[in-house]
Amino acid sequence: MSNVQSLERALTILNTLSDYPDGLTIAKLSKLVDLSKSTTHRLLATLVNLNYVAKDPENDRYKVGLQTLYVARSVLNNNNIATVAKPFLKQLCNDVNETVHLCLEDKGEIVYIDKLESNQTIRMYSRIGNRAPMYCTAVGKVLLSGMTPGRLEEIADATTFSARTPRTITSTEALKEEVISVRQQGYALDDIENEEGIRCIAAPIYSHEHRIVASFSISGPSNRVTMERVNDELIKKMKNCSQAISRALGYSG
8 A cells, every 4th residue: 555645745745854963954954855845845734734843943953743652651651661771771871881782673774762871971872762773773782693594685685884984894794604603692882883982782582472572782982892891791780681671571591
């Protein structure tokens, strides 16, 4: 069944605005969504009336509105994984004092469904609701490690590999080798592969059916999250946290 054009366009506008927390002018937004200014303005007017978009009167920029919080809250509140994992991830964040993410896979990408900030300053791309590739993120590699060979092949074939840093995996063969290592060791690394200067370690969350249903990570500057710290401290803490969350979800492995 074909999409309803006006609805598709309105949702495209909303998705685009979500990537620009400081807002966009109509001129810039219309270029990004490839619509005329008049069409963009008409759709924005409806979204503003419904509070899904807000207009800043000082600079005429449009931003995502508060109504989206109600939608997101409903989704997250009904996500048992996020609810169960929250106290364990808070404890982990406080313990290591680095940023912690919780992620799911959707349509071959990772989606950040929770983020707990440390009290140390760090600029990262990630925000709740954002998406990222699987091949260059530790959380993505963990999720890939729980997939069937057919599903892994499907995602790898559909992936456009891009060298985000000099360390990024850029081939299907290298990704498959990495996934095998992740399965064997029970954790994954993003060794400065997705963002310059950022290193991450991720671990799986298992369901009562013994399936990997989510992954979580510790992320920080590579001068704080050193490989020595990863090996001496973080691997053990990640595995302990993985086991605790998984058991809370009914996992018995």
